[in-house]
Amino acid sequence: MSEAVFKGVEIVGTSDQSFSHAIEVAVQRARQTLHNLSWFVVKEQRGGLQQGRLEYQVTLCVYFKLDKMENPMNAGDQAGEQV
Amino acid sequence: MSEAVFKGVEIVGTSDQSFSHAIEVAVQRARQTLHNLSWFVVKEQRGGLQQGRLEYQVTLCVYFKLDKMENPMNAGDQAGEQV
Amino acid sequence: MSEAVFKGVEIVGTSDQSFSHAIEVAVQRARQTLHNLSWFVVKEQRGGLQQGRLEYQVTLCVYFKLDKMENPMNAGDQAGEQV
Amino acid sequence: MSEAVFKGVEIVGTSDQSFSHAIEVAVQRARQTLHNLSWFVVKEQRGGLQQGRLEYQVTLCVYFKLDKMENPMNAGDQAGEQV
Amino acid sequence: MSEAVFKGVEIVGTSDQSFSHAIEVAVQRARQTLHNLSWFVVKEQRGGLQQGRLEYQVTLCVYFKLDKMENPMNAGDQAGEQV
Amino acid sequence: MSEAVFKGVEIVGTSDQSFSHAIEVAVQRARQTLHNLSWFVVKEQRGGLQQGRLEYQVTLCVYFKLDKMENPMNAGDQAGEQV
Amino acid sequence: MSEAVFKGVEIVGTSDQSFSHAIEVAVQRARQTLHNLSWFVVKEQRGGLQQGRLEYQVTLCVYFKLDKMENPMNAGDQAGEQV
Amino acid sequence: MSEAVFKGVEIVGTSDQSFSHAIEVAVQRARQTLHNLSWFVVKEQRGGLQQGRLEYQVTLCVYFKLDKMENPMNAGDQAGEQV
Amino acid sequence: MSEAVFKGVEIVGTSDQSFSHAIEVAVQRARQTLHNLSWFVVKEQRGGLQQGRLEYQVTLCVYFKLDKMENPMNAGDQAGEQV
Amino acid sequence: MSEAVFKGVEIVGTSDQSFSHAIEVAVQRARQTLHNLSWFVVKEQRGGLQQGRLEYQVTLCVYFKLDKMENPMNAGDQAGEQV
Amino acid sequence: MSEAVFKGVEIVGTSDQSFSHAIEVAVQRARQTLHNLSWFVVKEQRGGLQQGRLEYQVTLCVYFKLDKMENPMNAGDQAGEQV
Amino acid sequence: MSEAVFKGVEIVGTSDQSFSHAIEVAVQRARQTLHNLSWFVVKEQRGGLQQGRLEYQVTLCVYFKLDKMENPMNAGDQAGEQV
Numbered sequence: 004m005s006e007a008v009f010k011g012v013e014i015v016g017t018s019d020q021s022f023s024h025a026i027e028v029a030v031q032r033a034r035q036t037l038h039n040l041s042w043f044v045v046k047e048q049r050g051g052l053q054q055g056r057l058e059y060q061v062t063l064c065v066y067f068k069l070d071k072m073e074n075p076m077n078a079g080d081q082a083g084e085q086v
Numbered sequence: 087m088s089e090a091v092f093k094g095v096e097i098v099g100t101s102d103q104s105f106s107h108a109i110e111v112a113v114q115r116a117r118q119t120l121h122n123l124s125w126f127v128v129k130e131q132r133g134g135l136q137q138g139r140l141e142y143q144v145t146l147c148v149y150f151k152l153d154k155m156e157n158p159m160n161a162g163d164q165a166g167e168q169v
Numbered sequence: 170m171s172e173a174v175f176k177g178v179e180i181v182g183t184s185d186q187s188f189s190h191a192i193e194v195a196v197q198r199a200r201q202t203l204h205n206l207s208w209f210v211v212k213e214q215r216g217g218l219q220q221g222r223l224e225y226q227v228t229l230c231v232y233f234k235l236d237k238m239e240n241p242m243n244a245g246d247q248a249g250e251q252v
Numbered sequence: 253m254s255e256a257v258f259k260g261v262e263i264v265g266t267s268d269q270s271f272s273h274a275i276e277v278a279v280q281r282a283r284q285t286l287h288n289l290s291w292f293v294v295k296e297q298r299g300g301l302q303q304g305r306l307e308y309q310v311t312l313c314v315y316f317k318l319d320k321m322e323n324p325m326n327a328g329d330q331a332g333e334q335v
Numbered sequence: 336m337s338e339a340v341f342k343g344v345e346i347v348g349t350s351d352q353s354f355s356h357a358i359e360v361a362v363q364r365a366r367q368t369l370h371n372l373s374w375f376v377v378k379e380q381r382g383g384l385q386q387g388r389l390e391y392q393v394t395l396c397v398y399f400k401l402d403k404m405e406n407p408m409n410a411g412d413q414a415g416e417q418v
Numbered sequence: 419m420s421e422a423v424f425k426g427v428e429i430v431g432t433s434d435q436s437f438s439h440a441i442e443v444a445v446q447r448a449r450q451t452l453h454n455l456s457w458f459v460v461k462e463q464r465g466g467l468q469q470g471r472l473e474y475q476v477t478l479c480v481y482f483k484l485d486k487m488e489n490p491m492n493a494g495d496q497a498g499e500q501v
Numbered sequence: 502m503s504e505a506v507f508k509g510v511e512i513v514g515t516s517d518q519s520f521s522h523a524i525e526v527a528v529q530r531a532r533q534t535l536h537n538l539s540w541f542v543v544k545e546q547r548g549g550l551q552q553g554r555l556e557y558q559v560t561l562c563v564y565f566k567l568d569k570m571e572n573p574m575n576a577g578d579q580a581g582e583q584v
Numbered sequence: 585m586s587e588a589v590f591k592g593v594e595i596v597g598t599s600d601q602s603f604s605h606a607i608e609v610a611v612q613r614a615r616q617t618l619h620n621l622s623w624f625v626v627k628e629q630r631g632g633l634q635q636g637r638l639e640y641q642v643t644l645c646v647y648f649k650l651d652k653m654e655n656p657m658n659a660g661d662q663a664g665e666q667v
Numbered sequence: 668m669s670e671a672v673f674k675g676v677e678i679v680g681t682s683d684q685s686f687s688h689a690i691e692v693a694v695q696r697a698r699q700t701l702h703n704l705s706w707f708v709v710k711e712q713r714g715g716l717q718q719g720r721l722e723y724q725v726t727l728c729v730y731f732k733l734d735k736m737e738n739p740m741n742a743g744d745q746a747g748e749q750v
Numbered sequence: 751m752s753e754a755v756f757k758g759v760e761i762v763g764t765s766d767q768s769f770s771h772a773i774e775v776a777v778q779r780a781r782q783t784l785h786n787l788s789w790f791v792v793k794e795q796r797g798g799l800q801q802g803r804l805e806y807q808v809t810l811c812v813y814f815k816l817d818k819m820e821n822p823m824n825a826g827d828q829a830g831e832q833v
Numbered sequence: 834m835s836e837a838v839f840k841g842v843e844i845v846g847t848s849d850q851s852f853s854h855a856i857e858v859a860v861q862r863a864r865q866t867l868h869n870l871s872w873f874v875v876k877e878q879r880g881g882l883q884q885g886r887l888e889y890q891v892t893l894c895v896y897f898k899l900d901k902m903e904n905p906m907n908a909g910d911q912a913g914e915q916v
Numbered sequence: 917m918s919e920a921v922f923k924g925v926e927i928v929g930t931s932d933q934s935f936s937h938a939i940e941v942a943v944q945r946a947r948q949t950l951h952n953l954s955w956f957v958v959k960e961q962r963g964g965l966q967q968g969r970l971e972y973q974v975t976l977c978v979y980f981k982l983d984k985m986e987n988p989m990n991a992g993d994q995a996g997e998q999v
Binding site for chain 7: 759760761762763764765766775776779780782783784809
């Protein structure tokens with residue numbers, strides 16, 4: 004019952020506006036191909052300063068729930084995320 | 087004179103808006119029962135991603151100055167914070 | 170709605186049996202005086218080796234949800250946990 | 253000969269029983285879609301405490317050996333894991 | 336027998352003399368309201384340099400043994416420290 | 419414009435020659451299936467010492483730029499890397 | 502060609518508004534005397550809580566490219582930054 | 585009186601059963617040649633996954649009390665542990 | 668008002684007497700050329716043991732307040748510290 | 751006698767060849783303007799992977815001995831490095 | 834069978850040539866008195882810069898397999914390494 | 917010439933007086949059996965608080981130079997320290 008398994012994926016979002024916006028950019032992109040997103044952790048906050056502008060870069064680890072595999076032999080047919 | 091003693095308390099603030107707002111939420115709650123708040127340190131920034139929304143969670147350590155105890159025997163009667 | 174605030178408390182559980190049992194001992198003791206326990210994080214695993222025995226010691230940070238204070242003036246009358 | 257390359261994947265296993273069981277749950281799930289598993293590292297041990305129960309959560313990094321690609325042009329035809 | 340539970344509290348001691356004195360100041364203050372103090376860990380050593388003086392600041396985590404609760408219902412009547 | 423998103427992948431390269439060669443081995447392998455590689459970070463340097471030889475092992479995190487998805491519904495048809 | 506050398510300088514920006522503003526304040530001040538700013542890394546986020554206000558303090562490491570020295574003997578005559 | 589000196593030794597225990605058993609294996613081996621064992625700290629938990637099995641590996645630092653040396657010249661004749 | 672900017676400088680003080688004295692030696696030297704010193708953080712404590720003596724070495728990060736630049740064009744004429 | 755004071759400066763060297771070369775590049779540049787260089791510490795090893803090449807980047811902290819100031823009033827006249 | 838125990842020893846190798854050579858120097862020296870060397874981990878990379886030269890210093894932790902003791906009473910007669 | 921090898925040993929010194937004294941106690945004990953001591957690093961500062969007293973405990977890593985082995989076959993006959 005409680006034996007859920009999650010996978011973590013490291014992504015870096017960038018934005019000209021703020022660290023908050025960089026997180027939203029990264030999460031929005033992750034939602035396009037990953038389902039069952041559950042939580043994220045901020046790993047690092049850096050930024051670019053070239054040519055007078057300020058670019059915010061946030062490294063996140065995003066976690067999502069893996070589907071239970073009924074029949075591992077047919078892994079390729081499953082719609083959910085795999086390890 | 088300079089022999090002040092401070093206590094640190096770990097709190098986690100949450101917000102649907104931003105990490106900044108989550109910090110304000112946590113500090114505002116701490117002010118309701120703690121006096122002489124002095125400074126805070128951000129320990130971790132995470133968040134929830136369930137059901138399509140983005141919840142910001144900030145773990146802070148909030149520090150406040152402890153009152154000098156004139157008479158330790160009457161600790162229970164003192165109005166200020168205790169260790 | 171989402172503006173919950175949690176407090177973290179550091180406790181160390183000990184056991185002659187295992188680290189798992191030391192965690193249970195610590196959590197069971199925390200439940201006696203803290204309500205709304207939410208999650209914990211293992212901070213350190215050490216142990217004692219004196220006189221031929223093996224004592225397991227686990228340092229945890231246990232987090233619980235703080236009650237919303239309707240009226241900060243009456244903090245002392247509230248049943249829930251305070252900061 | 254010795255020029256093997258491995259890939260690391262972060263997974264979180266959960267269990268109502270123990271941290272050891274949570275590791276087994278995570279590894280068992282990884283074996284369903286990953287081959288050539290080699291080693292793992294425990295990154296974090298946390299848990300849930302809601303509603304009176306104790307859920308163990310272990311974050312692992314699981315490493316597996318990548319297949320050598322004879323012909324990178326045909327990557328899609330290869331049976332083994334890819335980066 | 337061995338199932339003791341300890342609680343850790345973070346305090347910051349300050350002194351014009353030395354880090355050693357700042358630790359003594361912090362421990363002495365903790366002894367006024369906490370019983371069964373067992374051990375401490377130095378977490379950080381910093382200091383103030385304003386107006387030509389040197390103030391030593393030490394962040395400690397101080398641990399003390401929690402009393403066993405015979406009857407959790409009467410927690411408020413117990414003399415010892417609570418979680 | 420500036421809202422690029424990158425993904426980080428952890429790989430371990432091994433070599434009988436040197437840590438530098440182990441990095442080259444890992445990067446060369448990553449280039450076979452990943453496009454738009456941008457930067458890497460060295461996470462750990464270890465090695466094997468069995469049977470009198472010295473094997474260098476480097477754990478890297480390799481980052482590459484994710485393609486913008488015009489139409490998330492057709493994710494499977496896209497040539498670039500996905501989260 | 503690729504043998505550039507950068508220098509990192511640690512600065513702390515403060516703001517009454519937000520951590521983002523504190524970063525802007527720090528970067529703006531650095532631009533007044535440093536040229537060729539390239540990137541920054543957030544090292545710590547803390548803040549002041551005295552007298553009921555909330556002051557945001559961000560410790561950054563700011564990196565800028567050092568000029569190539571054609572003639573080290575004349576270091577004092579060079580316009581660019583020095584180590 | 586209180587001027588005891590301890591030495592720490594790093595050992596790695598392995599087991600097919602559990603991390604707890606791996607710790608027992610390591611401590612049992614240490615007891616064969618070291619006396620006055622006092623405490624241990626868990627440094628890392630990893631494991632092997634080759635050939636379908638799960639091997640638990642725990643890195644410990646084990647500490648033991650050093651004997652007082654009455655006559656350093658005769659170090660070789662002393663029965664207790666040396667630095 | 669609150670938009671102050673500070674700079675951190677890493678220095679290592681040494682002493683034959685104690686770590687406390689090594690800190691004083693480092694701070695005293697920093698005061699000779701830096702103004703508006705505000706605070707310091709101890710980063711590392713090491714020491715030399717050669718030829719039978721004990722030398723204490725403390726690595727500090729010392730922070731001082733940067734002057735506001737009214738006219739960045741005349742940076743060279745300003746008396747205060749620069750980034 | 752033993753009361754020397756050192757200053758640490760963070761620099762990043764880059765090279766197309768190897769991390770070792772990147773260190774040499776950084777140290778060589780530091781020698782052009784800093785005297786009495788004493789030791790360095792490797793803080794981070796990263797690299798660029800754009801356009802099919804591999805650029806090595808090493809972040810070092812380089813330490814050099816500060817001159818004793820006989821007369822702090824004349825700091826500007828001294829040939830050696832200042833804080 | 835799988836209950837092997839390893840011991841870790843910290844050594845620092847130095848070289849005028851490179852970090853790689855410093856590792857080889859350290860491992861070669863360890864092989865002279867330790868048997869069953871299994872693996873190593875790089876802990877720190879530093880170096881000396883005095884008198885215009887560059888000395889590479891690598892701190893390693895080297896691990897070797899401990900012999901099984903059939904008869905602990907005769908520990909002194911065993912040929913293999915002891916804890 | 918420069919190919920020296922050092923070994924690091926972890927020791928814990930205790931004292932009723934101060935951390936400085938605990939370091940001296942530990943170093944003095946190490947000198948009784950180890951030769952060519954070179955440097956030490958402070959790893960942790962903790963202490964005991966039982967029965968109203970304050971015991972200082974410092975964990976050090978002490979490094980000493982290993983002798984060059986001319987003839988590894990006669991390791992047992994050498995007077996200097998071995999790995």
